[in-house]
Structures are given as structure tokens and as C-alpha cells.
Amino acid sequence: PIYCAKKTKTHKDELGICRVLLAELEAHQDAWPFLTPVNHRAVPGYRKVIKKPMDFSTIKEKLTSNQYLNLETFIIDVNLVFDNCERFNEDDSEIGRAGHRMRRFFDKRWTELLQ
């Protein structure tokens, strides 16, 4: 088409996409290490190494209490979950592999939803 305006997404549209993406992340079979905050008393060294802990339940709380300005601030928190995972866990470990699989899944889904 000659005139093809890029459809801007309203705040509500973007939050709807965040809710869909978060629900899919939580339902993923490899989500188990990321569903709740890492218990730093049970995981020695975690509090020292990971300056900004993040997990899917915290993201959900922030989403439902309207703390995300837009899709970008939501994506930054999701990526923080995976970056923390890479920093603390060996690539060749159960949790490390789950983190890589979850990041690949997330990258694929949000680009699909935004096309």
C-alpha cells in the first residue's frame, strides 16, 4: 500500500502483550528455576554476586501494580532474569541450560508478537 502508517501501540496494547508473554514464560516447562525469587539463604553467594535479582513472580507483581511504563521496561526485567542466570550458573548446568532455552523462547515470542 502507498500509505502504510506504522500502527503505534497504546499503553494498554503494550501491557496486554506483556501479560501474554509473561503467561507463556510461566507456563514453559523450563520456567521452574525462575518462577520465584532465588532464596539467597539457600544459595550461597547469590546475594553478593547478583546485584539486581529478578524472577517471574516479581515481574507479575510489577505488571499488576502498573510499575512498567511500556513494553521496553518489561523486556529489560525479563532479560535481567536470564542475564542473572548466565552470570551465576554454568552454561553446562540444569539451571544454566534452562535459562538459555527460556531466553531463546522469549526472544522468538516477543519478536513474533511485535511483527
Ligand SMILES: Cc1ncccc1N[C@@H](C)c1cnc2ccsc2c1
Ligand atoms: C535461577 C537460579 N539461579 C541460581 C540459583 C538458583 C536459581 N533458582 C532457584 C529457584 C533455585 C534454588 N535452588 C535450587 C535447587 C535445585 S534447583 C534450584 C533452583
